[in-house]
Amino acid sequence: MEAILAAAAAVDWPALGDRALCDSCLGRLFGKLGHGLTNQARGQAVREIARISEGPCWVCGGLTDRYDDLAALVARKLEPWEFETFRIGSKIDFEVAAREESLWAELAMTGPEPLKAEVNREVGKRVSDHIRKEAALDRPDVVAVLDTAFDHVDLQVNPLYLRGRYRKLSRGVPQTRWPCRRCRGKGCARCGGTGKMYPTSVEELIAGEIMRESGGTAHALHGMGREDVDARMLGRGRPFIVEIKEPRKRRIDLDAAVRRINASGMVEVDRLTPATGGDVVALKEDRAAKTYRVLLRTAPPVEEAKLKGTLPVLVGEPIAQRTPGRVVHRRADTTRARRLLSAEVVGVEGDRAELRVTAEAGTYIKEWVHGDGGRTRPSLAERLGAACEVLELDVLDVHDGG
Numbered sequence: 001m002e003a004i005l006a007a008a009a010a011v012d013w014p015a016l017g018d019r020a021l022c023d024s025c026l027g028r029l030f031g032k033l034g035h036g037l038t039n040q041a042r043g044q045a046v047r048e049i050a051r052i053s054e055g056p057c058w059v060c061g062g063l064t065d066r067y068d069d070l071a072a073l074v075a076r077k078l079e080p081w082e083f084e085t086f087r088i089g090s091k092i093d094f095e096v097a098a099r100e101e102s103l104w105a106e107l108a109m110t111g112p113e114p115l116k117a118e119v120n121r122e123v124g125k126r127v128s129d130h131i132r133k134e135a136a137l138d139r140p141d142v143v144a145v146l147d148t149a150f151d152h153v154d155l156q157v158n159p160l161y162l163r164g165r166y167r168k169l170s171r172g173v174p175q176t177r178w179p180c181r182r183c184r185g186k187g188c189a190r191c192g193g194t195g196k197m198y199p200t201s202v203e204e205l206i207a208g209e210i211m212r213e214s215g216g217t218a219h220a221l222h223g224m225g226r227e228d229v230d231a232r233m234l235g236r237g238r239p240f241i242v243e244i245k246e247p248r249k250r251r252i253d254l255d256a257a258v259r260r261i262n263a264s265g266m267v268e269v270d271r272l273t274p275a276t277g278g279d280v281v282a283l284k285e286d287r288a289a290k291t292y293r294v295l296l297r298t299a300p301p302v303e304e305a306k307l308k309g310t311l312p313v314l315v316g317e318p319i320a321q322r323t324p325g326r327v328v329h330r331r332a333d334t335t336r337a338r339r340l341l342s343a344e345v346v347g348v349e350g351d352r353a354e355l356r357v358t359a360e361a362g363t364y365i366k367e368w369v370h371g372d373g374g375r376t377r378p379s380l381a382e383r384l385g386a387a388c389e390v391l392e393l394d395v396l397d398v399h400d401g402g
């Protein structure tokens with residue numbers, strides 16, 4: 001307290017004139033001094049040694065007396081939502097902030113605390129007592145933004161993130177909701193009014209079952225890469241994070257959600273665990289190699305011995321892949337360099353061959369097999385001197401180290 005009183009003694013208080021200040025606004029002028037004190041206590045001490053007019057506060061107009069009411073307002077707004085952590089933000093009336101700053105200049109204050117910081121802290125403390133939950137600056141579940149000019153509270157409810165690995169047991173299921181190409185999602189004759197190219201997706205099958213309990217306004221599925229619509233995803237499954245926007249509930253029975261997802265018969269998840277928005281970034285950056293099962297038809301039919309002789313030569317050889325013809329209408333036409341990490345023949349029967357291939361992240365496997373009209377070189381078809389058609393493609397593993 002001595003540091004505050006010493007600083008207060010050096011202030012030119014007559015410059016204040018007859019403008020009155022409340023204890024909090026007075027104390028905030030010395031807000032960076034005296035650890036562990038409230039601004040109100042600072043202000044009471046300063047008032048002892050400085051002549052300050054009494055009356056309605058010139059800076060805040062009585063705002064600092066209303067923290068209890070404002071906290072009750074915030075608590076009411078939070079009531080319908082289930083969350084663990086929260087943070088208070090505030091919008092301070094522009095004119096109030098301007099008066100405060102002019103005062104700092106007139107009195108040459110060096111360490112004042114802005115009203116906004118006090119409102120956030122004082123209202124936050126009271127809300128925390130009220131609802132018995134901790135305020136958290138880092139990644140809170142909910143941010144309540146209090147507009148002090150209108151006594152209005154806006155809630156920003158942060159998403160719920162859950163992670164897992166999915167297996168896709170059916171072909172013809174895209175990873176994410178795929179809007180109808182003709183109507184772009186509005187609904188038309190082609191899509192039977194659904195607005196979608198496919199009846200469902202991995203995203204809808206997983207997120208739908210979670211939202212049944214969590215509620216929420218929308219969802220997204222972030223996958224560590226994606227498989228083609230007609231490729232299954234088998235083995236340990238593909239790592240993903242599902243995001244539920246504005247969930248009403250966050251503590252849901254995850255085992256029950258997993259059971260409901262698995263009951264679809266199309267998608268399976270072993271378990272769901274909590275994740276964060278930061279985990280999504282890490283997931284998206286991962287460059288995991290993938291192992292595939294490829295069933296292909298060769299014309300003319302290729303002998304097993306020839307396949308077995310050709311595959312090892314292709315492993316490790318740089319593959320130059322131009323953006324596949326099937327997607328070049330929506331992606332930049334570039335050339336990427338990829339490699340196979342291993343390739344083996346599982347079996348050959350007549351014109352059918354089954355292979356197991358492991359490739360670097362981002363390798364277009366179908367194109368490596370058939371050559372894509374020369375856009376991928378070398379290709380299996382090119383080296384075999386036979387046309388190769390992919391009949392089935394499955395992802396057997398995503399080597400993410402997890």
Ligand SMILES: [Zn+2]
Pocket residue numbers: 021022023024025026057058059060061062063064
């Ligand atoms: Zn005040």
Ligand SMILES: [Zn+2]
Pocket residue numbers: 180181182183184185186187188189190191192193195196
């Ligand atoms: Zn449509």
